[in-house]
Amino acid sequence: MASSISAINEELxxxxxxxxxxxxxxxxxxxxLEKIKDSGRKGRQLxxxxxxxxxxxxxxxxxDREIKDPTYTGVPSTxxxxxxxxxxxxxxxxxYVALKKRYGSNTEGKRAGLFEGPNEGSADDNGLMSSNMTNQELMDHGNQMTDETDQAIERSKKVVHDTVKVxxxxAATLKGQTEQMNRIIGDLDSINFSIKKASRLVKELGRQVAxxxxxxxxxxxxVIGVVAIIIVKLIRPDNKDIEDVPGLAPPVVNRKLLWFLD
Structure with missing residues (x-):
């Protein structure tokens, strides 16, 4: 076939x-690709x-653009x-596109499909694909696209469900942490009050001790003074300087002899 195409036109x-x-x-x-196990290498190969x-x-x-030239369309056999x-x-x-999709669905970081996405599936591309399909192939292709769309919707639903669950x-974790923080703040207030009360008690105790x-x-x-006086009195009983100290020297009693009474 390649030689016949070359015979028709060298450029074709x-x-x-x-x-x-x-x-x-x-x-x-x-x-x-079948033999590659590493996901990174498989993604690059894909x-x-x-x-x-x-x-x-x-x-x-x-x-396709070349064969639409009147030179070729005018000859039915060609x-x-x-x-x-x-x-x-x-x-x-x-x-090969189908193979790529099959491998791409199981490979992380995959790029958009060859005929998929907002920038890929133009009208000319779709026309090129569909114009050469039979009705059954078109139906099969439509069913396949519908199945893929349903699968994508289910995956999106699962992602939304997981996101809501997370x-x-x-939110529950944050609520619990907020309540815990409130309890901690209350405990800190109690500790601060206890510290202030203990400080006042320490000050009062310090003043009492002083x-x-x-x-x-x-x-x-x-006591030292009394002891000193007692010691001095014992050592020097004739010391008159301490005779007048209350409690240390006996009082002097003026006694008169009886014979002076006569």
């Missing part, structure tokens, strides 16, 4: 050759294969060969 043959090389690279790439499929899609679109070739290219590309748990020390000091000085 070159595009056909480039597409054939990409299909060969995609086939080898998906075979390698991105590389996606880039190749984008390039293949561009070439198919270019091939037009048939070129359209069959285009349909074969689109079908093979679709098979939010509820977080007063008691003054009294004890005075008593001690008095």
């Amino acid at each position: 043959g070159e595009i056909d050759g480039q597409i054939t090389d990409i299909f060969r690279a995609l086939s080898n790439g998906f075979q390698k 991105e590389d294969l996606t880039d190749k499929m984008r390039e293949c899609k561009r070439l198919i679109q270019e091939f 037009n048939k060969i070129l359209n069959e070739k285009k349909q074969s290219m689109v079908k093979e590309l679709n098979s 939010g509820t748990e977080t 007063t008691d020390r003054c009294i004890m000091s005075m008593v001690f000085l008095i």
Whole structure:
């Protein structure tokens, strides 16, 4: 088929050759992807294969624009060969797109699909894909897209449900922590009041101790003085300087002899 395309037009043959090389690279790439276990490497390999499929899609679109030239459409046999070739290219590309979707759904960090997303699925691209499908293929493709949409909706519902659940748990945790903080603040107030009360008691006790020390000091000085006087009196009983001290020297009694009474 490639040689017949080249015979029809050299430029079309070159595009056909480039597409054939990409299909060969995609086939080898998906075979390698089966053997890769690391998710990071698998994601990078999948991105590389996606880039190749984008390039293949561009070439198919270019091939489609070329075969719409009146030079080819005016010849039924040639037009048939070129359209069959285009349909074969689109079908093979679709098979790789399906493989990419299957692997991409299980790979984190995947990029958007080749014919998916707001910037990818243009009218021309969809026309290129659908114009070469039978009614049954279109129905199957529509059912597949519906299933994928339903699955995406279910995943979104699960994410929303999990988010609400996490939010509820977080709110409950915050409420518990707020109540705990309020209890801690109340305990701190009680501790602060107890510390102030203890400080006042310590000050009062300090003043009482100081007063008691003054009294004890005075008593001690008095006792020392009395003891000193007693000691002096015992050592020097004839000392007249301390005879008048109350309680230490006996009072002097004026006694008169009886014979003076006569």
